[in-house]
Amino acid sequence: MTLETDTIAAIATAPGQAAVGVLRISGQAAAVRLLAERLAGGLPPARRAVLRQFRDGEGQAVDEGLLLWMPAPHSYTGEDILELQTHGSPVVLALLHEAALTAGARPARPGEFTERAWLNGRMDLLQAEAVADLIAAGSRGAARLALRAMGGEASAQLQALETRLASLRAEVEARIDFPEDLPEDAARTESCPGLARLQADVCALAEAARRGRHARRGLRVVIVGPPNAGKSLLYNRLLGADRAMVSPEAGTTRDALEAELTLAGLCLTLCDTAGLRDTASALEAEGVRRARAALETADVWLFVSAPDVAAEAATLLQELRAARPQDVLLIEVQNKADLLAVPAEPCTTTPAPAARSDQSSPPHAADVPLAISALHGTGMAALEACLHAQAAQLDQGAIGLMQARHASALAEIEERLAEAAALSAAGSGPELAAEALRQAATAFDRLFGRHADVETLLGEIFGRFCIGK
Numbered sequence: 001m002t003l004e005t006d007t008i009a010a011i012a013t014a015p016g017q018a019a020v021g022v023l024r025i026s027g028q029a030a031a032v033r034l035l036a037e038r039l040a041g042g043l044p045p046a047r048r049a050v051l052r053q054f055r056d057g058e059g060q061a062v063d064e065g066l067l068l069w070m071p072a073p074h075s076y077t078g079e080d081i082l083e084l085q086t087h088g089s090p091v092v093l094a095l096l097h098e099a100a101l102t103a104g105a106r107p108a109r110p111g112e113f114t115e116r117a118w119l120n121g122r123m124d125l126l127q128a129e130a131v132a133d134l135i136a137a138g139s140r141g142a143a144r145l146a147l148r149a150m151g152g153e154a155s156a157q158l159q160a161l162e163t164r165l166a167s168l169r170a171e172v173e174a175r176i177d178f179p180e181d182l183p184e185d186a187a188r189t190e191s192c193p194g195l196a197r198l199q200a201d202v203c204a205l206a207e208a209a210r211r212g213r214h215a216r217r218g219l220r221v222v223i224v225g226p227p228n229a230g231k232s233l234l235y236n237r238l239l240g241a242d243r244a245m246v247s248p249e250a251g252t253t254r255d256a257l258e259a260e261l262t263l264a265g266l267c268l269t270l271c272d273t274a275g276l277r278d279t280a281s282a283l284e285a286e287g288v289r290r291a292r293a294a295l296e297t298a299d300v301w302l303f304v305s306a307p308d309v310a311a312e313a314a315t316l317l318q319e320l321r322a323a324r325p326q327d328v329l330l331i332e333v334q335n336k337a338d339l340l341a342v343p344a345e346p347c348t349t350t351p352a353p354a355a356r357s358d359q360s361s362p363p364h365a366a367d368v369p370l371a372i373s374a375l376h377g378t379g380m381a382a383l384e385a386c387l388h389a390q391a392a393q394l395d396q397g398a399i400g401l402m403q404a405r406h407a408s409a410l411a412e413i414e415e416r417l418a419e420a421a422a423l424s425a426a427g428s429g430p431e432l433a434a435e436a437l438r439q440a441a442t443a444f445d446r447l448f449g450r451h452a453d454v455e456t457l458l459g460e461i462f463g464r465f466c467i468g469k
């Protein structure tokens with residue numbers, strides 16, 4: 001990948017009228033100096049905002065505003081950067097952008113400023129991706145994670161693991177090259193205690209990355225249960241809006257409805273589904289199919305039962321408990337508490353699982369179902385607190401490795417390390433284990449964009465950015 005050194009220009013602020021607009025230019029010193037002369041009467045002192053008149057391509061004044069010059073190498077891109085802060089008029093910005101192009105710049109591609117920052121060593125690829133994650137963050141948690149990743153937290157943790165893998169590889173390669181220098185039992189890789197520890201730490205990082213992806217997209221909560229349990233009314237109640245149809249007729253909901261919800265700064269996607277049952281109606285059966293598909297993408301199954309559908313609910317709950325994947329949380333609520341003769345117990349919030357990676361204790365939120373009434377709104381605060389606690393729990397221990405490519409690289413590393421461990425445990429000799437470890441190292445290279453077909457990857461990564469970033 002070679003660095004283009006031509007001058008790029010872009011309107012860095014969002015389209016439309018605004019208080020302020022920014023035209024950003026990056027390039028070599030001489031070219032940027034020339035552009036500063038044409039557009040703003042010359043360079044200002046470095047890193048100091050000065051008030052200037054801005055001129056279009058014909059030398060006509062079009063606005064006045066602040067001019068900033070950040071000389072290389074201490075700038076965002078590592079090149080000279082010029083920023084014109086204008087009034088946020090799309091016309092003014094377009095005229096100045098055009099003037100910059102006439103004076104020798106070319107329009108920047110999406111993410112090209114950040115791409116140059118990476119190429120100039122101002123940040124690594126993971127930090128560059130975190131810039132896009134910060135811009136796209138939909139919740140406080142996701143923004144915080146992205147900021148930490150921009151500061152290099154995720155990169156540092158990965159680099160530490162990569163260094164440990166490198167010394168492990170050196171040890172295993174030595175067993176191939178100099179077997180005679182080693183004690184007999186040392187010819188087996190399993191006598192590398194570092195391998196098991198590395199496996200455990202990669203596994204922990206993959207779990208933290210999974211939590212990071214959750215924080216990025218927010219918790220996905222799918223409301224599920226038998227027909228007529230009050231799922232749609234609960235959906236409406238949680239959203240505070242009359243979105244889903246509610247009726248006493250069983251089998252009302254067919255499509256899976258979806259809406260975003262923010263609970264005290266935590267972003268959730270809430271999904272209402274058709275009641276699960278065997279049915280002769282082709283239309284309702286399609287609804288059931290969609291409901292089951294929605295369950296597959298959920299982080300939380302919010303199971304709703306009610307006294308008037310207790311028998312169906314009990315059978316269904318058994319089925320769901322057995323089918324629930326390890327990393328999906330099941331929250332059980334008993335709706336229509338108002339129908340019970342005895343007033344509902346105060347709602348029990350269920351402690352969220354201590355850690356999802358704890359294989360021995362699968363997360364299961366409720367031993368006692370939360371008693372609620374979607375009709376009267378009782379128990380809602382406890383249910384919201386339960387969802388909130390669960391989402392906050394997921395944010396804890398998360399790391400800003402939020403892209404699908406991070407997950408697949410980490411999975412590949414886990415797989416290769418496991419392969420190396422299995423091979424050595426089987427006494428296969430160090431050659432095969434060395435090859436598995438080499439493949440794990442290649443996955444690290446891919447994470448940092450050091451592999452041969454990096455161009456395609458960069459196209460994918462930076463193509464997702466805004467223009468001007």
Ligand SMILES: Nc1nc2c(ncn2[C@@H]2O[C@H](COP(=O)(O)OP(=O)(O)OP(=O)(O)O)[C@@H](O)[C@H]2O)c(=O)[nH]1
Nearest residue numbers: 227228229230231232233247251252253275374375
């Ligand atoms: N008394 C009482 N009735 C409720 C409560 N929640 C829902 N209902 C009633 O139960 C009936 C079914 O409610 P829905 O929300 O349509 O039930 P659903 O689970 O979405 O049903 P399907 O879409 O058919 O699967 C409606 O008549 C609601 O008014 C509640 O808390 N108390």
Ligand SMILES: [Mg+2]
Nearest residue numbers: 231232252253
């Ligand atoms: Mg419904």
